[in-house]
Amino acid sequence: MSNLLDIDNLTVTFPTNNGPIDVVKGISLSLGRERLGIVGESGSGKSMTGRAILKLIRSPGRVKADRLSFDGIDLLTRRERDMRAIRGARISMVMQDPKFSLNPVMSVGDQIAEAIKTHQRLSPSQVRAKTLAMLKSVRIEDPERVLGLYPHEVSGGMGQRIMIAMMLVPEPDLLIADEPTSALDVSVQAQVLDIIDNLVTSKGMGLILISHDLNLVASYCDRILVMRAGEIVEECAANKLHAAQHPYTKGLLASMPRIDEDREWLPVFERTSGSQT
Amino acid sequence: MGWAVNKNDDTAIAASQTEALSRYFARAVQVGTAFAKFVATIAVTFLGLAALTFFIGRVVPIDPVLAMVGDRASNEVYEAAKIEMGLDRPIPLQFVSYIWDVLNGNFGLSISTRQPVIEDLIRVFPATLEMATLGIIIGIVIGVPMGVTAAAHRGSWLDQVIRTVGLLGYSIPAFWLGLVGLAIFYARLRWTGGPGRIDVFFDGMIPPVTGMLLIDTLIAGEIDVFWNAVSHLVLPATILGFFSLAYIARMTRSFMLDQLSQEYVTTARVKGVPEFFVIWRHAFKPIRIQLITVISLSYAGLLEGSVMIETIFSWPGIGNYLTTALLNADMNAVLGSTLVIGAVFIFINKFSDVMYRILDPRARS
Numbered sequence: 001m002s003n004l005l006d007i008d009n010l011t012v013t014f015p016t017n018n019g020p021i022d023v024v025k026g027i028s029l030s031l032g033r034e035r036l037g038i039v040g041e042s043g044s045g046k047s048m049t050g051r052a053i054l055k056l057i058r059s060p061g062r063v064k065a066d067r068l069s070f071d072g073i074d075l076l077t078r079r080e081r082d083m084r085a086i087r088g089a090r091i092s093m094v095m096q097d098p099k100f101s102l103n104p105v106m107s108v109g110d111q112i113a114e115a116i117k118t119h120q121r122l123s124p125s126q127v128r129a130k131t132l133a134m135l136k137s138v139r140i141e142d143p144e145r146v147l148g149l150y151p152h153e154v155s156g157g158m159g160q161r162i163m164i165a166m167m168l169v170p171e172p173d174l175l176i177a178d179e180p181t182s183a184l185d186v187s188v189q190a191q192v193l194d195i196i197d198n199l200v201t202s203k204g205m206g207l208i209l210i211s212h213d214l215n216l217v218a219s220y221c222d223r224i225l226v227m228r229a230g231e232i233v234e235e236c237a238a239n240k241l242h243a244a245q246h247p248y249t250k251g252l253l254a255s256m257p258r259i260d261e262d263r264e265w266l267p268v269f270e271r272t273s274g275s276q277t
Numbered sequence: 278m279g280w281a282v283n284k285n286d287d288t289a290i291a292a293s294q295t296e297a298l299s300r301y302f303a304r305a306v307q308v309g310t311a312f313a314k315f316v317a318t319i320a321v322t323f324l325g326l327a328a329l330t331f332f333i334g335r336v337v338p339i340d341p342v343l344a345m346v347g348d349r350a351s352n353e354v355y356e357a358a359k360i361e362m363g364l365d366r367p368i369p370l371q372f373v374s375y376i377w378d379v380l381n382g383n384f385g386l387s388i389s390t391r392q393p394v395i396e397d398l399i400r401v402f403p404a405t406l407e408m409a410t411l412g413i414i415i416g417i418v419i420g421v422p423m424g425v426t427a428a429a430h431r432g433s434w435l436d437q438v439i440r441t442v443g444l445l446g447y448s449i450p451a452f453w454l455g456l457v458g459l460a461i462f463y464a465r466l467r468w469t470g471g472p473g474r475i476d477v478f479f480d481g482m483i484p485p486v487t488g489m490l491l492i493d494t495l496i497a498g499e500i501d502v503f504w505n506a507v508s509h510l511v512l513p514a515t516i517l518g519f520f521s522l523a524y525i526a527r528m529t530r531s532f533m534l535d536q537l538s539q540e541y542v543t544t545a546r547v548k549g550v551p552e553f554f555v556i557w558r559h560a561f562k563p564i565r566i567q568l569i570t571v572i573s574l575s576y577a578g579l580l581e582g583s584v585m586i587e588t589i590f591s592w593p594g595i596g597n598y599l600t601t602a603l604l605n606a607d608m609n610a611v612l613g614s615t616l617v618i619g620a621v622f623i624f625i626n627k628f629s630d631v632m633y634r635i636l637d638p639r640a641r642s
Binding site: 054056084088089096100101103104106107114119163 | 539540541543545546547548549551552558559562563636637638639
């Protein structure tokens, strides 16, 4: 079976005043039509991995890899111009905070319609019908009203559902969700993830869910990668997370409070030595 | 209105009609109040401006009576002139009558031109307006795309060239550029007209309607004169345009750089939107309101009259007029010009306020 995504030895480098720094250090992964979770703390390189797949790392950042292929297409040799046919249409990405990731001066309807019109030639009424249907599928009850709203007029949860609608409307094969619920209230996080999960599963898409929340990733993904300082330190099935081997993963798990326990202090990482805890 | 279904249809329709009517009425009241507020703020600002110019005019150590009668007049003549000019009355009373005169379009007589100031202003302001408008159009049409291009190709040779042009616009003195321009394009190449708004030969041929020669010549149907006026206007307007272009391009570039690092620009790229639309639709649209502020200020600055350019090109504009009036202690002319310039600033400010609301959904509601 051919994989949806194959990454071999991916490195992302940024120049700094103290010489180049690798934020992603030669990671390899492959993905079928499944749900993969990438977890890690801030700066572990998980978001950069997501952006590198879409070739969104802009100069002066550099991306190197032995292999970066999507559905048999070699993304490494694709020029910017050809990448546009893949972005949105084949691989899409939901970003963290709808407050910043939706354009403040374009109406919701226009932004979703743009995602459709970029990849398909449809009449205005077809575009409108498709937009409305998509908004309905992310459980927005009154799509006609929402079409004419601007991003500052909608709540965070609604904004993220609009974002999901916009990213899924061209029916991509792979969705990268980069911390899709970190900016949202806890009460709507599950709602938004359920919507992503439903759409991804029903359409048989691949999903990469990037998050720092181990529990959340464990309950929505089939497989989990744990990243730290640009490297993958652990890979396991989501239901085997409790049996994780790597000390870092164990540390992460141990630092989560549980409601049925009675610990005074939560353990923290010892970072002074620079070695892995 | 779920309850209406159970009632008689007529009542329901009547009720919904009344409701619609009262909604329209409420909306009309809302718009009316907003408009009244708008007019009131303009009126108050204008009154403040008039008060400021009036009192500054009274404080400066210039005796308008002396300027009128000359320093060899006898005491009786001086006193008579003072009473005739109304300057013996208390200052608040003078202010009220000054406002009354201004409202009636009477700005008094100019000492240097021996004409009513209002007539002078009607003559000189359109000359400046014509030049400034053409200048700002050049500045916008070239400056904005330059700034956007520079930002989109940050760090490339194109960016360097555009930034250098901007720096030149900041640092070259206006009079030098004016003189060199005249020496090359008028004296040597004969591509443009020389100083003045029009060749002496055509002077007085065109009946003034708007005071702007480009429009008046077309109204009169004198195409030859129109082209002559264009040839005189093109050089000073281009030089003014170059200065505002430098400023506009620089500001556009920095606004755009800020926009291009925004998350929603990345969103647009993720959607697969072509780079041209990423730049002009997603990054440029949000900066329009900031640009309007920049452009308004720079246009208002041009309308104040560029004294240097007007002097070098013998342009009978408001900058020239105001400078001459100041040097001659011609207070009526100074106050009149100041009021006009102030009014221009108020108007342009209000205009950009309105544009804000049209262009930015966040400023509405």
